[in-house]
Structure formats: C-alpha cells, structure tokens
Amino acid sequence: MGLFKAFKHTKNSAKKGQKQEQLVEPPDIPTFPVSFDMNKNRRYIKETLYYTEDLVEKSLRTELPGTCHLFYIETMSDTDKLNSYLYQKLRDIDSEVKLERMLQDMDSAKMVHLSDAVSELLSGKSILLLEGKGHCYILSTNSVVKRDIGEPDNEQVIRGSHSGFIENIGVNIQLIRNLISHPTLQVNYTTLGELSQTKTAMMYMEGRADPEVVDEIQRRLKKIKVDQLLNNGVLEEYLEDNIYSLFPQFISTERADRAALNLLDGRILILTDGDPTVLVLPVTFFSFFQSTDDYNSRWAAGNFFRLIRVISFLLAVTLPGIYIAIISFHFEIIPFGMTYVIKDAVEHIPYPPLVEAMIMELTLELIREAGIRLPTPIGQTIGIVGGLVIGDAVVNAGFISSIMIIVVALTAISSFVVPVHEMSMAMRLLRYPIMIMASMLGFLGIVFCLSLYLIHLCKLTSIGQPFFYPFAPLNAKGLLNRFIRLPHTVYVENSPKKKGKGQSQKS
C-alpha cells in the first residue's frame, strides 16, 4: 500500500496549490447602486456588458412624467411576452400606484443594485429603469429553449415510464415532483461555477435521507470552486470519496422514475442545469446492477436478470484472464473433448496469449469508440467492418485464435449488460490488470488481482457510506432487500444502524 500512499501524497499537494491559485482569480462585479441619473445607469449597463450587440434598449413613454428605459438581451428574451404584458399595459398607466400594481402583477422584482440586476439580465430577464428613482425592476421575460421529454437512449427499459430528464433543471425537478407528491421532498439550490453560474439543485426526502449524508454533501458542495460547471462529471469528481478508484461511486441517470425510486430509497439527487443526467448518491456496488425493469417485471424474472448482470460483471472482468491462464498454465482443466479443439485453435498463433488478448481487446475498444462518434448509418458500417471483417479475417489469417474471438465477443456483450454506463467503463478497465496477472501467474494471478479488487471494494465508501454494503459489512436482511428482488408484497424489516435508513425496500 505504501506505493499508493506515495501517489496520493503527491497528488494532494498538487491539488492544494491549484486551489490557492483559484481563490485569487476571478474578481466579482463591484456593486453599483441604481443612480438617480438615468444616463449614468444606461452607460453602466452597456459598459458592463461591453456594448454587446444583442443588448436592446427601448425608451417607453407613459402618462407619467419621465421616460422609462427597458433593457433586455434579445437572444434570451421572449419578445411576445414583452409585447403582450408590458407594452400594452404601460399605455393605460396614469399614476404611480397603478404602475406599481401592474409591475407586481407581472412577476417582477424591485432591485436597488444595478450590478445584481445585470446578472439577472444575463439569465434572460429585462431591466426596467424609471427616471428619477433609486431602484429598478426586473421582469421575467426570459424565453426557455426546451427539448422534448423523450426516453433516454442509453437507459432504455421495456416496461415502465419512458420519460427522461432534459437540459432544463426546472423541468427535471417537475418530472420528479410529478412522481413523488409528498411534502417531505426537499429542493436546495446552489449556484456553482465562477463563470458559468450554473444552478444546481440537491433533492432529498426529509426523514428518508440520512441527515448526516445531507450535511456532508452540503459541506462538500460549498467547498467546490470551479470556473465552469457544465456537466455533472465535474461535480462527481469533487464529491467523490476516492477519485483514484476505478469504481464509480455515484450513479448518474437520465431516467426520472429511476431518480424518484432512489429518492424514496433515502438517496440524494444532485441536478445540474444544462445536464440531463442526475447524480444519485450515496450508492452501493449492487445498485449498479439494478434496473427499474427488475421492479416492473415479475419478481422471479427480475431476480434472474439481476443474477445475470452480476455474472456478466465477473465474466467481463475475468474471462480474458481465464483464457490466458488456461492457455499458458492450466490446460489440464480443459475437458477431454475440448482439448484438441482448443489446441487446434491456438496452434499457429505467433505471439503469447497476453499479446493476442490485448490486440483483440484493444480492437474491440477501438470499434466501440468509433461506433459512438459516428452517426447511425455509418455506425452500422463500422459494425460490419469491425465485427465480420476483422473477426473473421483475423482468424483466417491465423493471427488470433477463434477461441479468443469467442472470449472477446462474450466479454464485450457482458460488459454492456450492466445498466449503468459508468460501471461498464470500470469493468472494461478492471480487466487489463487481471489479464496481465494471468499471463504471469495463471489462476494464482487472477486470484491475487480479484482479492485486491475485493479489498478495495470493501474499503471504498460513497459519501461515508459503505460501498459494498450488504456484503461488507455483512447484513443478511440487507442482502434480502438489496441483492435479491423480493416480491413487492413481502417486506423484510431491515435492521438499520440509524433511524430513517430502514426504508430500503423499493416500491
């Protein structure tokens, strides 16, 4: 472990230096109170925005003395709204009381500092400046560009809700609230990112979520200092207990029902504006193998598929290693009938099994990576070229044994079974150390490597909660609740360490 510790130490010190640098960096906009001089105000707004060309200024006249000045960014504002609400109504105004009331009706806010108003302007609102007044009004005229709520491509289910999150945080929260209409559902907003000023929300259910975890997440969120926060991945790394671990410690999902189920389970969601994925935390290792399908299909089938997923994890991680170990160390374990078939296949391979396996695994990763980037019609070509041409030709040419192709294919399929993408990436990485160890020590090497993984899993935490939960610490009732999918009518009382953590039965 000393080696790892040494690594950690150097990394930590590097991080500290970076943090200090950030603290000095971007200076806040100095406060500027609304001046009684209209021209000063106008110049201030324009100068703050560096005379950007999509800033529109309009002078409006009412029955009242003095001109009103309206500022808005045309690309961010809904001109229809301005037209129907503001321009038409302003015409009839003849007293200040009426103006005040009209603005109140219009979801506006009074502001004394123009500097604050400018930052609101950037989010699409309009500023209404009145001559001779020490304050201004903010009108919510922002137009929102929204995508339709569709089923996320990367998390499809057969039966159940097909609604997925979109890039708008308000809509996402609405989707969750639609599924859980309970007063205990809490939303806490935080704005993160010095430049991007991204709105993030933390959602949890009071009484179900562990208050310690909630506090811990809030503490960690406060500590985050980043320039831009455009997606959840950044947030994830800041929140993780161990960022050097290969295992993902949070689930990210685009499915509203999945997020809601996790909320009911006492977990906490973190939503970021502009990112359709939602972080679920804290999670356990086995949460990655659960799909909402399990709870929607019959319980026996649900259990079977869950078992398949766990087996697929083991297959994806160990199968190439097992192949290497058998071919180079322990061919005794091949059954009688298969010995010659396998010997036949590997007879002419010009290099060691490790190289053979590495070539094929890397080819597979190449095909996969290329497939993601390409548009669907060309993607199919890649499938044909990669799957048929390479797979068949490489065997015929005698570079790779046909058994290796079977192993790679099985491994590839297994690694895509897991419902959460992050875990499938982890699985693909975890296989390489096993392959190397298998080529050096055979099965012994695989066992060494798996032991290391197991030790790491047992030690890993997600926001302070044990990651490998029903197994380490071992909890029989937890196993029944989390590992096995019981029929919904059967309820096993979990013996929780703390009150309020017991409701882990998803329903």
Place this chain on the structure above:
Amino acid sequence: MKRLIPLSLAILLLLSGCWDSRQLRDITIAKSAALDLLDDGIYQSTISSPVPRKYQAEERTLVVSGTGHTIREARMALDGKVSEQIDTAKLRILVLGEPLARKNIFPPLDIMYRDPRSSLGAKIAVFDGVGSNLIHMKLTDKPRTSEFVAELLETAESNTIVDDINVQLICPIMMDPGEDMILPYIGVDEEDNPRLIGNALFNGDTMTGSLSVEDSTLLLLMKGKLGSATFLTEKVHQEEEEDDKDNYITLRIRDTAASTEVTVNHASDEVTANVKLTMKVEAIEYPHNELTEKENIAKLNTSLEEQFTAEAGEIFKTLQESNCDALGIGRRVLVHHPDFWDTHKWNELYPEITIEPEIKVEIVDHGIIN
C-alpha cells in the same frame, strides 16, 4: 525504504513472471499411453497424440515409442522423437502390457504418483500382449484408441463388468496387504479388434490370473458394486427343451445387498469367509413365459440360486489359485482379528481358506407382459 519495498515487490512479480508458463501450443498432449517391459528388461513407453487438423486433412494420430531403463528415461527418449514437449496431464487411458503386469506394476507407475501434473484420473487397463500394439491399432469406428478404450471401459462399468477405477484409486488397494485389485483386461478378437475379455487378477502389484466377463460381473456384485445396466444370463433348464436357446434366462439386476462375514478359528488356524449376496432381479428375456405363476417363479429363484452359488464357488477357486483377495477378506481379518493377522502371513494363508458363497435371487418383475 518505504518506497523500496513495494517497488521491489512489483519488480519481483514483473521480472519473474511467466517463467513457468506452459503454452498449450508448444505441447504435445498424450491421450493414451502404454507401458511395456521388453525382453531385455528395458521399459518401453508409447504415447499417442492426435495431430491437429490444420496439418492434415484426415484425422491422424501420432504414435511414438521410446525405451529406457526407467519410465522417465523412456519418456525422455520419447521427447527426442517429438518436436514439442510431451505432457501427460490429459492422459485418458494407460495401458499396461501383460509381460509388464506379470512382473510388477508399481515401479513403472511410481512416476505417475510423484509428478503433480500427471493425470491420476486416467483409466488403467491390462492388455493381453504388448501394450503398444493396442495403441498402434487402427480402429474402424473410432479414430482414436484412447476414446475407444475409455468408452469401452465406461460402458463396462455401467454393465458391472469392470470396477470403476483409475490410476489414483488403485494405489491404496495395491499397497493394502489385505486386499488385491482387479484391473480391466483387454484382448483382441479374431479380426484383430480390441475387446474386453474380463479382468486381470493381481496379487499385490503382480498379475497372477484372469477372470472371464461373466464371472467378473458376479464377483463385482459380491463386492457390492452395481452399475446402472447390469445383466446376467443363466441356463435354468437342463436339456428339457429341444431348442437349447429356450433354456436360458436373462436377468437385469435391480438391487443387490452384499456382505462378507469372516470367522477365524484360532485353534485350527482356519479362516472361513461367508459371502452373502441378495439380488432383486427383473426377468427381461425368458422364452418360457410362465412367470405369472408363483410356483414357477419360486422354482426359477431356487434354480438360479443354485446356479449362481456354484458359479461363485468356481470364481473363488480361481481367485484363490491366483492368490487374489479381490473381496478384501484379509482386510476384515486385519480389522477384527489383529493378533491372528500378526501371527500369520496372509499371502500364504489366503489360498487355503474356505470361502462360502450364499446367493439369494428374487425375481421381482418380469416386464409388461402378464
């Protein structure tokens, strides 16, 4: 220092890795092997290994022999004849030539027990002749001798003709002074095709006689073994019918209970073994077809019992002549009468003891014809 330890561990692992790997592609896998003793006291080891298809269009088997003063030397001589390294870890069948078996088989088998990689699950059989002849045989129905012999033995096991044994399982019996082993005995028929001809009887690690296929079944039944498809055919009518084939009955053994009781008379130094066998049988072929009547069944039962008891007596005579204690009577003497065992030499005493068979037959079923 703290960094040096993990670093050296990593280097240890990385630099020493894969030195003991045995690549499957660099190894010739022996599937069947024969051990022989040549006339001049030299061991001969013969192995056969199927040749991978890519070299040859037709299924082909590589058969090579090597000679030496020990089996290891013979194996080394073999290695010199084969391009790749020979590995016996997947050995399926080990054939012992009769000349070797008649001498003693433990010395050549010794290497099998010492080498951790040798295939202890291989079937073992004695061949009537020089063992390498069996390996060299070209078979019509199976391309590989190893498969032919292994499957022959497996079928014989389910028919209770040979015991379910392998290289590992014979070892304790071979070492046991109170029990002797019997090994499958393979010979050739008129057309030079291999066939099972019974069991080879051993005294210690030396072959001393043989038993026919029919007798083998009864002996194994008395040992308490029963395979899934065991049949016995017996002549039950003495010349009553004109057509001789009507005199026979074929039985399928459903269930057996075997026990051996040994009494020792200390005064007269006499050992008497009482071998009891109760069989529940099913008459599956009986042209007389009078099995619905109880008297007939009772008559058949007694007739069968007499026949079997007489046959068992013959078997014991053969066993005693070969000094092969296949039933493990000596072991019972050793356990129940240790002082008697200590004062006598069982090997010399065994041919003289009395073995009394007592066989009970009960026909419990006669098929669906009523």
